[in-house]
Amino acid sequence: MTYQNDLKLFIDGAWQAGEGRDCHEVVNPATAQTIASLPLATKEDLDHALDAAQRAFPGWRDTDVDNRAAILHKAASYLKKNAKDIGALLTQEQGKPVKEAVAEVYGAAQMFDWYAEEAKRDYGRTLVRPTGQRSIVIRQPVGVVATFTPWNFPIYLLAKKVAAALAAGCSVISKPPEETPACTQAVARALEDAGLPQGVFQLVHGVPDMVSRHLIGSDIVRKISFTGSIPVGKHLMKLAADGVKRLTLELGGHAPVLVFDDVDLDATLDKLVPQKFRNAGQVCVSPTRFYVQESIYDDFIKGFAERTGQVKVGDGLNEATQMGPLANARRPDAIEQLVNDARDKGAKVLAGGERGGNGFFYQPTLLADVPLEADIMSNEPFGPVAVARPFKDMDEALEQANRLPYGLAAFAFTENLRRANILGDRIEAGMVGINNFAISSADAPFGGVKDSGFGSEGGKEGLETYQVTKAIHMS
Structure with missing residues (x-):
C-alpha cells in the first residue's frame, strides 16, 4: 500500500499537524529513503497533554468497568479490521516481513481484548475481623501514566502498556518511537474510533531526552512504563527518583x-x-x-x-x-x-x-x-x-x-x-x-531480573502495575 504521509500528534482528542514544529525524517529501512516527515512535540504540546490527561483522569477512573471494557473491545476490533493496512505501514517503517507485521497488529488487538475482560476480574479481598468490623483491600488506578516504547515491536509494546493502563482506569500519555509513527498512530485512531473520552489518551513524538525529562519531571505523572535499553532505563530511574514515581522497566537481554x-x-x-x-x-x-x-x-x-x-x-x-x-x-x-x-x-x-x-x-x-x-x-x-x-x-x-x-x-x-x-x-x-x-x-507476565529491569507487563501483573493498593478498615 502507499505509505500514509499524514503524521500528527494526538492530544486532548484532537490531531495536530506540523504547524511550525520541528520535524523528524521517517526512513524506509529497506531502501534507506525518506518516506515522511513527522512533527515533534514542543514543551507547550507536552504541557497541553499533561493538562488533558489530568482533567480526563477522574472521569475515566469513575467510568463503569463494563463501559471501559466495551471501548477496549471496540479498539481491538478496529485493529483487527485494519490489520493488513497497518501491518504494511509497520513494514515500511521498521522493515520486518509483512506477515510478522500483520501478526503484531493482531497481537496488539489481543492485548486490548484481554485487558477489557481482566478489568472485570479485578477483585479485592476481605480480611477476617470480629463481628461488626470490616477490613477490605482494594486496588485503584495510580493516576496519569507516561509510557515510552521502542521501535522493534512498536504496535504490540504500545498496546501492552496502554491496554493495561486504560483497563486499570488510568489516563495515558504515550511517546512511541519516532522511527515508526504511522503504525503507532493507528492505535490512537483505534481508541478514537472506539469512543474513548477526550484526553484519556495522548500520543506524542519528540526529542526523547526532552520529552522524558518534561513528562517525568511533572507532578501530574504518577507512573512511568519504559521498554528499551539498559542505559536509558537507568537514566529514567534517576529522573523518576526525584518524584518517587512508580516504574516498570523492561530492559535488554542476551x-x-x-x-x-x-x-x-x-x-x-x-x-x-x-x-x-x-x-x-x-x-x-x-x-x-x-x-x-x-x-x-x-x-x-x-x-x-x-x-x-x-x-x-x-x-x-x-x-x-x-x-x-x-x-x-x-x-x-x-x-x-x-x-x-x-x-x-x-x-x-x-x-x-x-x-x-x-x-x-x-x-x-x-x-x-x-x-x-x-x-x-x-x-x-x-x-x-x-x-x-x-x-x-x-x-x-x-x-x-x-x-x-x-x-x-x-x-x-x-x-x-x-x-x-x-x-x-x-x-x-x-x-x-x-x-x-x-x-x-x-495472560502471562513478561519481565526481567537483574539489569534486565523489574516489574512485569502482561497478565494480571500487568494490570496491577498501574494500580495502588489501599486498605480500608471500618468498625
Missing part, C-alpha cells in the same frame, strides 16, 4: 539457549533458526547465546549454518521474504563491529558475516567457537547474529547462562523432565522457555 544431547536435533534446529532471525534478531528475548552439549555440537553448528544460509532476505513487503532489513542506519554498523571483533578474537564465521543490499541489511550470521572475551558474548547484538559454544554438563551450561548481568529470557531444550525442572528453577531470568519460545502472551 538470551542463552541450552541445547542438550537428548533432543531431536533436526526438529530443534527447525525451531531455533527461524526464531533467531525473526524481526532480524531485533527482539529483546531473541535466542542469541547458543550453548550446545559437546557430543552434538559439531552436528548442531553444521545444521544451523545450513539453515541460516537458506533464509530469504529482502524487502519485508515481498511475501517471500523471511527476514527484512535492520530498523535503522545505526544497527548494521553496530553488528559489523561486534562480528569483526569476534572474528579477530578467533570466532569462526560459518554463515553470513557481511552487510547486504542498498538498505540497512545485514546477512543472517552464525559465529561458532566464540571466545568468552569477544564483546558479543557479553553485549547483546540485537541483530541477526547467533553465537555458539560447546559445554560438557548441566553445571557448566548453567554457569554460562547465568554469568551475565542480564536476566530477561532464557531457553533450554531437553527431553529429560528432571533436568527441565532444575533448569527452570536455576536459570536466572524472568521468563524461561523449555522446548518452546512461547513466552509472551496476553
Whole structure:
C-alpha cells in the first residue's frame, strides 16, 4: 500500500499537524529513503497533554468497568479490521516481513481484548475481623501514566502498556518511537474510533531526552512504563527518583539457549533458526547465546549454518521474504563491529558475516567457537547474529547462562523432565522457555531480573502495575 504521509500528534482528542514544529525524517529501512516527515512535540504540546490527561483522569477512573471494557473491545476490533493496512505501514517503517507485521497488529488487538475482560476480574479481598468490623483491600488506578516504547515491536509494546493502563482506569500519555509513527498512530485512531473520552489518551513524538525529562519531571505523572535499553532505563530511574514515581522497566537481554544431547536435533534446529532471525534478531528475548552439549555440537553448528544460509532476505513487503532489513542506519554498523571483533578474537564465521543490499541489511550470521572475551558474548547484538559454544554438563551450561548481568529470557531444550525442572528453577531470568519460545502472551507476565529491569507487563501483573493498593478498615 502507499505509505500514509499524514503524521500528527494526538492530544486532548484532537490531531495536530506540523504547524511550525520541528520535524523528524521517517526512513524506509529497506531502501534507506525518506518516506515522511513527522512533527515533534514542543514543551507547550507536552504541557497541553499533561493538562488533558489530568482533567480526563477522574472521569475515566469513575467510568463503569463494563463501559471501559466495551471501548477496549471496540479498539481491538478496529485493529483487527485494519490489520493488513497497518501491518504494511509497520513494514515500511521498521522493515520486518509483512506477515510478522500483520501478526503484531493482531497481537496488539489481543492485548486490548484481554485487558477489557481482566478489568472485570479485578477483585479485592476481605480480611477476617470480629463481628461488626470490616477490613477490605482494594486496588485503584495510580493516576496519569507516561509510557515510552521502542521501535522493534512498536504496535504490540504500545498496546501492552496502554491496554493495561486504560483497563486499570488510568489516563495515558504515550511517546512511541519516532522511527515508526504511522503504525503507532493507528492505535490512537483505534481508541478514537472506539469512543474513548477526550484526553484519556495522548500520543506524542519528540526529542526523547526532552520529552522524558518534561513528562517525568511533572507532578501530574504518577507512573512511568519504559521498554528499551539498559542505559536509558537507568537514566529514567534517576529522573523518576526525584518524584518517587512508580516504574516498570523492561530492559535488554542476551538470551542463552541450552541445547542438550537428548533432543531431536533436526526438529530443534527447525525451531531455533527461524526464531533467531525473526524481526532480524531485533527482539529483546531473541535466542542469541547458543550453548550446545559437546557430543552434538559439531552436528548442531553444521545444521544451523545450513539453515541460516537458506533464509530469504529482502524487502519485508515481498511475501517471500523471511527476514527484512535492520530498523535503522545505526544497527548494521553496530553488528559489523561486534562480528569483526569476534572474528579477530578467533570466532569462526560459518554463515553470513557481511552487510547486504542498498538498505540497512545485514546477512543472517552464525559465529561458532566464540571466545568468552569477544564483546558479543557479553553485549547483546540485537541483530541477526547467533553465537555458539560447546559445554560438557548441566553445571557448566548453567554457569554460562547465568554469568551475565542480564536476566530477561532464557531457553533450554531437553527431553529429560528432571533436568527441565532444575533448569527452570536455576536459570536466572524472568521468563524461561523449555522446548518452546512461547513466552509472551496476553495472560502471562513478561519481565526481567537483574539489569534486565523489574516489574512485569502482561497478565494480571500487568494490570496491577498501574494500580495502588489501599486498605480500608471500618468498625
